[in-house]
Amino acid sequence: MCAAHRAAHRLGALAAAGFQAGQSVLITGATSSIGLLGVQIAKALGAGQVIATTGSSAKGTLLREAGADSVVVTGEQDLTQAVLEATDGNGVDIALDHVGGQTFAACLLATRADGAVVAIGRLDQAASTIGLDALSYRHLRICGVSFGFSRAAKLGAVLAAAGHGPLPAVAGRRVRAPIDTRESFKTAARVVTRLRSHQAHGKIILTAP
Numbered sequence: 786m787c788a789a790h791r792a793a794h795r796l797g798a799l800a801a802a803g804f805q806a807g808q809s810v811l812i813t814g815a816t817s818s819i820g821l822l823g824v825q826i827a828k829a830l831g832a833g834q835v836i837a838t839t840g841s842s843a844k845g846t847l848l849r850e851a852g853a854d855s856v857v858v859t860g861e862q863d864l865t866q867a868v869l870e871a872t873d874g875n876g877v878d879i880a881l882d883h884v885g886g887q888t889f890a891a892c893l894l895a896t897r898a899d900g901a902v903v904a905i906g907r908l909d910q911a912a913s914t915i916g917l918d919a920l921s922y923r924h925l926r927i928c929g930v931s932f933g934f935s936r937a938a939k940l941g942a943v944l945a946a947a948g949h950g951p952l953p954a955v956a957g958r959r960v961r962a963p964i965d966t967r968e969s970f971k972t973a974a975r976v977v978t979r980l981r982s983h984q985a986h987g988k989i990i991l992t993a994p
Contacts, residue, residue: 796826796830797930798823798881798903798905798930799826799827799830799879799881799903801901801903801928801930802879802881802901802902802903802926802928803879803901803926804827804830804832804878804879806830806831806832806833807831807832807833808832808833808877808878808879809832809833809834809835809836809872809877809878809879810827810832810834810835810836810877810878810879810880810881811836811837811838811868811877811879811880811881811892811895811896812824812827812835812836812837812838812853812880812881812883813838813864813880813881813882813883813884813888813892814838814882814883814884814888814906814908815837815838815839815848815851815853815883816837816839816840816841816844816847816848816986817883817906817908818963818985818987818988819883819905819906820837820883821847821848821851821963821987822963823881823883824837824848824851824852824853825851825852827852828852834854834855834871834872834877835852835853835854835855836853836854836855836856836857836868836871836872836877837851837853837855837856837857838856838857838858838859838864838884838888839856839857839858839859840858840859840860840983841858841860841983842858842860842861844986845858847986851963855871857871859888863891864888864891864892864895865891865894865895868895869895872897875897876894876895876896876897876898876900877895877896877897877900878896878897878900878901879896879900879901879902879903880892880895880896880900880901880902880903881903881905882902882903882904882905882906883905883906883908884906884907884908884909885904885906885907885908885909885910885911885912885913886907886909886910886911886912886913887909887913887914888909888913889902889904889913889915890913890914890915890916890919893915893916893919893920893923893925894916894919896923896925897923898923898924898925899923899924899925899926900923900925900926901925901926901927901928902925902926902927902928903927903928903929903930904927904928904929904930905929905930905931963986963987963988964987964988964989964990965979965985965986965987965988965989966979966985966989966990967989967990967992968989968990968991968992969991969992969994970991970992970993970994973991976989976991
């Protein structure tokens with residue numbers, strides 16, 4: 786999937802949450818290639834604050850270079866508490882969750898009243914136990930997106946809207962698909978190991994002879 790197509794998907798997730806310029810956005814699992822695009826797109830569309838999460842402090846610089854205003858290292862910090870501290874106790878307007886599992890549950894508590902949480906990926910697992918009080922008392926909106934399985938008309942609308950949103954930023958190289966390394970097919974086994982160990986900082990390109 787090309788950078789423009791992936792950028793359109795991130796726009797669709799923000800649109801599903803009702804994003805408006807100036808709002809704060811939390812992006813979990815942000816050091817994945819799709820997460821890094823999400824950080825760039827949120828900033829390109831005028832997010833007032835972007836908070837990104839990573840499991841490793843070594844990747845904090847990568848996220849800040851992509852445009853994140855704050856970085857939460859989930860291996861060292863409590864996600865909810867760190868986000869609340871970064872937003873003066875209010876929580877973010879929108880949370881885009883690529884992780885699932887209990888990270889999704891933590892996003893509910895890290896989102897302000899009347900905010901929105903979008904379930905995008907399941908880097909951890911699909912199952913999550915949430916507190917319904919956090920959902921109801923905060924009047925949160927939850928939606929799920931999976932553009933790889935979307936109806937054609939809905940996906941078409943997202944791609945059409947991208948022409949007025951992230952695509953100009955892609956063309957101007959303000960939004961770029963992060964490339965980790967370029968390898969040959971002969972080193973495919975090494976590539977798989979790198980991906981499984983979560984060492985990759987973006988996409989790995991395999992070149993043919």
